[in-house]
Amino acid sequence: MLRGGRTIELVEATLRHDDRPALRVRAWLMRPNDTAAIAGTPITAIAPPESMPAWDPGTVWPGGFIKSVEIRRHNQGPGRATYWARAKHALLDDEPVSPLARAATLFDLSNGMAVRADPKDVAFPNLDLTAHLFGMPEGEWLGFDTSVSFGRQGLGLTSTVLHDARGPIGMLGQALTVRP
Incomplete structure (x- = not known):
């Protein structure tokens, strides 16, 4: 502490x-405080997972973790996508975990699901990940509305609005180092 x-x-x-x-x-x-009477956001909800096509992230990224996630994605061009993700496996075998813990395991997907450049040509790892939530996630799907920006001096930023089935619940930010 x-x-x-x-x-x-x-x-x-x-x-x-x-x-x-x-x-x-x-x-x-x-x-926590009871703020149900004043809850709301001007952020628009994304389309539900069943309306988006399944997408294999292994076509862009190698590795075991990426194969352990189911993705439904609508690509909107370089550096821009909306998508839903859910883990194919339990976080801990035979152990219940909170919806927040389950969602947090997916937060780092953000930078890799809306690539701005082919990762075979440009490296753009995130240096950090900051999550700000205004609602606790519910359900097994976590929605992302992601934009990836590259600057002119090797800096980048991934910005994401997080969603669950009820709508927006928070935001993620990731500082990037961009290395051609």
């Missing part, structure tokens, strides 16, 4: 490999 409190806390976890930090996660934990 980095900052304790009665209504807001900041927590951090670090994954180490060979005694070096490999991954650091921080989360603000907030006491």
Whole structure:
């Protein structure tokens, strides 16, 4: 715990490999309040997963993780796509996990599902991933409305609005290093 409190806390976890930090996660934990009477957003919902064609992300990306995810996608051109994703396998065998934990396993898909350039020609790994939620995810599908931008000096940004079956629930941001 980095900052304790009665209504807001900041927590951090670090994954180490060979005694070096490999991954650091921080989360603000907030006491929930009943705001149902004023809930809403001007962000437009994306089309439901059943209206989008199945897409094999293995046509762009190799690896085991990408094969473990089902994708339904509407490609809108370089660096722009709307899509739905769901895991084909449980996060933990014989262990229930929260809808938030299940959704969080899919957050890092964002940069790879709306590619701006062929990853065989240009590397564009994300340096970070920041998630801001205004609703807790429900259901097995997580929707993404993603735009990928490359600047002129090797910088990039992936911006995503997250959705569940009810509509928008949050946003993701990823800073990119772009390397031809």
